[in-house]
Amino acid sequence: MARSHAQIQFSIWSNKEFRGLSERAQRMYLVLFGQKDVNNAGVLPWLPTRWAKYCKDTTPTDIEAAVAELEEHRFVYVDTDTDELLIRSFIRGDGVIKQPNVFKNALKCAELVESERLRRVLASELRGLRRRDAEAVADRIDPNPSETPTEGFENPSETLPEPLNPSRIPREPRGEGVGEGEKSPTADGDLGGRVRAYTHARAREQVPPPPHCPKHPDGTDAPCRPCGTARQRRVDWDVEQNRLAALIRSTEARERAELRAQAIAECSMCDDDGYDNGVLCDHDPERAERASRFVARIKSDLRKPKGAA
Missing domain, CATH: 1.20.58 (Methane Monooxygenase Hydroxylase; Chain G, domain 1)
Known part of the structure; x- marks a missing residue:
């Protein structure tokens, strides 16, 4: 059954990393969270052309740039080879974990993810739930947790705070909207x-x-x-x-x-959208x-x- 609504936690507006995003990236995150075809594991099809149609001033190019910024800050992960997108903290952020039957479905959905990269990220999120059933699924979809990008994050709705840089190596420049003046x-x-x-x-x-x-x-x-x-x-x-x-x-x-x-x-x-008489222009x-x-x-x-x- 398709979703009829989405849950956005008020605490997101206190999230330092989220508040540091550009306006277009914040809007894109809310758009993704509100898609009816997001499954209970937080995975949905990669459809930038469809999402661009939600606003007359938005193009697929704008969508790709906004999602790239979200991915840089670990809010989402994309695999264009399998056309899948993962909202990393969806299981907690949308209240899936609080609904036993819905959570069981989320575990089934996790095992159906095609992208190996997204499976690793999702396995890290499941391990962070500290539940046996979630850890069992995580071990099946990602037998090697040492390679998981998000392993070690205590709060899945948060990303690494900007001051935290474990390797003490200077950070590289980031894209438009990430920092003032960059x-x-x-x-x-x-x-x-x-x-x-x-x-x-x-x-x-x-x-x-x-x-x-x-x-x-x-x-x-x-x-x-x-x-x-x-x-x-x-x-x-x-x-x-x-x-x-x-x-x-x-x-x-x-x-x-x-x-x-x-x-x-x-x-x-x-x-302006790159189409010539309804056909993608070359x-x-x-x-x-x-x-x-x-x-x-x-x-x-x-x-x-x-x-x-």
């Missing part, structure tokens, strides 16, 4: 390219720190303060690596959106002429006598 990556890839190059290099250069101290390379059940420090260092490293990966994805998504907007602006054939003014030449050549070949060269 610039969005341009279509020529200047800022975006430098961000990706920097983050890719960081990911290649860093070696995962061992999760145990040198005295206990295979771990120990005995109390060991150096092992505890090593484990925390490894958790910090995993969090930082996943943050870098999210930054790369959001930068690339923003660049794609800006390139598409530039192509639409320079095209004389399509409308911005190729010579397309009709090439098609005409091709048809003429086919007709000419058909008129030739059989056996003629």
Whole structure:
């Protein structure tokens, strides 16, 4: 049965990370939360063209940019290969966990997620619920929790506060709307390219720190303060690596959106949404002429006598 309403917690307006989002990203989050086809695990189809139609001033490009900002701050996760979007804190934020039968359905929905990336994120959220049934499903959809992007977050409705930077490494520039005075990556890839190059290099250069101290390379059940420090260092490293990966994805998504907007602006054939007579425009003014030449050549070949060269 389709949803008839959504629950938005009042506490969201006290969330520092949410208040730091741009207006378009905040609106996009509320739009996503209010979709009738969100399942009880917080997963819905990736439909930027449909969502753009909810406001006459919004284009699919605007939607993609807003979602990219939300993903950078871990409010949502997207997999365009499977066309799925996950609202990370949906199970708690929409009150699913408070309804036993609805929660059972949410666990079933979690196991039906196609995207491996979204399954890892969702497994982390389920483990954070501290319930046996949720942890059992998490273990099935993500057998390796050490790779989960959101592992270790106490409050699933919150994201990492800005002052918290476990690796103590300076943060890279973020996109438009994320911070006052910061610039969005341009279509020529200047800022975006430098961000990706920097983050890719960081990911290649860093070696995962061992999760145990040198005295206990295979771990120990005995109390060991150096092992505890090593484990925390490894958790910090995993969090930082996943943050870098999210930054790369959001930068690339923003660049794609800006390139598409530039192509639409320079095209004389399509409308503001990139459509030419109801069909997605390829911005190729010579397309009709090439098609005409091709048809003429086919007709000419058909008129030739059989056996003629």
